[in-house]
Amino acid sequence: MVLNIVDIIFKGFLIGVLVSAPMGPIGLLCVQRSLSKGRWHGFFSGVGAACSDFIYAAITALGMGVIIGVITAHQYSLQIIASILLSAFGVYVFRSNPYKGIENPKENINSYSQDIITAFFLTLSNPLIIFLFIPLFARFNFIVPGEKMFSISLGLISIISGALFWWFLITYFAGKLRKKMKHQGLLIMNKIIGSIIIILSVVLLFSTIFDKGNP
Numbered sequence: 684m685v686l687n688i689v690d691i692i693f694k695g696f697l698i699g700v701l702v703s704a705p706m707g708p709i710g711l712l713c714v715q716r717s718l719s720k721g722r723w724h725g726f727f728s729g730v731g732a733a734c735s736d737f738i739y740a741a742i743t744a745l746g747m748g749v750i751i752g753v754i755t756a757h758q759y760s761l762q763i764i765a766s767i768l769l770s771a772f773g774v775y776v777f778r779s780n781p782y783k784g785i786e787n788p789k790e791n792i793n794s795y796s797q798d799i800i801t802a803f804f805l806t807l808s809n810p811l812i813i814f815l816f817i818p819l820f821a822r823f824n825f826i827v828p829g830e831k832m833f834s835i836s837l838g839l840i841s842i843i844s845g846a847l848f849w850w851f852l853i854t855y856f857a858g859k860l861r862k863k864m865k866h867q868g869l870l871i872m873n874k875i876i877g878s879i880i881i882i883l884s885v886v887l888l889f890s891t892i893f894d895k896g897n898p
Contacts, residue, residue: 688837694823695838699845702736702815703729708773708880709806713850714857715877716798722858727795729850731802736812737843743816744835759891761810766888768808770881777877 703710709732717725806812819825825838 687834691825691834691838692841694825695841696845696848698740698816698819698823698825699733699736699842699847700849701819701845702740702812702842703733703846703849708883709802710853711880712802712805713854717854717857718861720794720798721861722854724795724798725854725857726850727798728802729854730847731799731804732806733843733846733850734799735803735806736846737839738807739810739813740816740842741839743813743820744839761808762891763888764808766884766891768805770884770888773877773880773882773884775877777874777881 709728713725713728713732715725716728
């Protein structure tokens with residue numbers, strides 16, 4: 684029993700890290716906020732992303748075939764919407780002033796909830812992440828059908844713990860880097876990250892359209 688609990692915790696924690704680790708648009712957003720607003724803004728953005736991942740992990744763990752079927756059926760539309768939202772966010776990051784949060788610390792502190800909410804919905808706009816959870820669950824033989832609710836709950840908590848650990852780690856180093864950067868450096872980094880997000884979203888958009896045209 685104890686070994687089974689340890690196994691679930693370890694595998695769930697590892698899955699949480701593996702899902703969060705790829706430096707995609709959300710990861711770049713967390714780094715950008717850590718550099719422009721401060722380490723905790725980046726971390727709370729990661730919290731929002733982790734909460735969204737938790738929902739999709741729960742859908743996968745509970746085997747909600749109907750929901751997964753709907754997502755599969757509307758995969759093309761969802762990819763288009765997600766790409767457009769990412770592109771819009773990339774433009775916002777590119778045009779934002781990284782020094783604004785430093786000049787207005789009170790406003791900065793009050794926007795932690797905004798960081799969580801925006802990152803949550805941006806991550807939620809890409810339900811195809813379920814298809815990342817499915818192979819990971821299969822690879823680690825994690826929460827197989829018939830598991831008790833205790834095991835499922837423990838597994839999901841372990842996943843979000845792994846995700847939060849990753850965001851804590853990444854934003855910690857980004858926060859350290861921020862202290863060494865001048866105003867101009869922050870501005871350049873902001874534009875670089877914004878540009879990368881825009882480019883990624885455009886590539887994803889065109890790859891989706893191309894794949895649709897070439898079944």
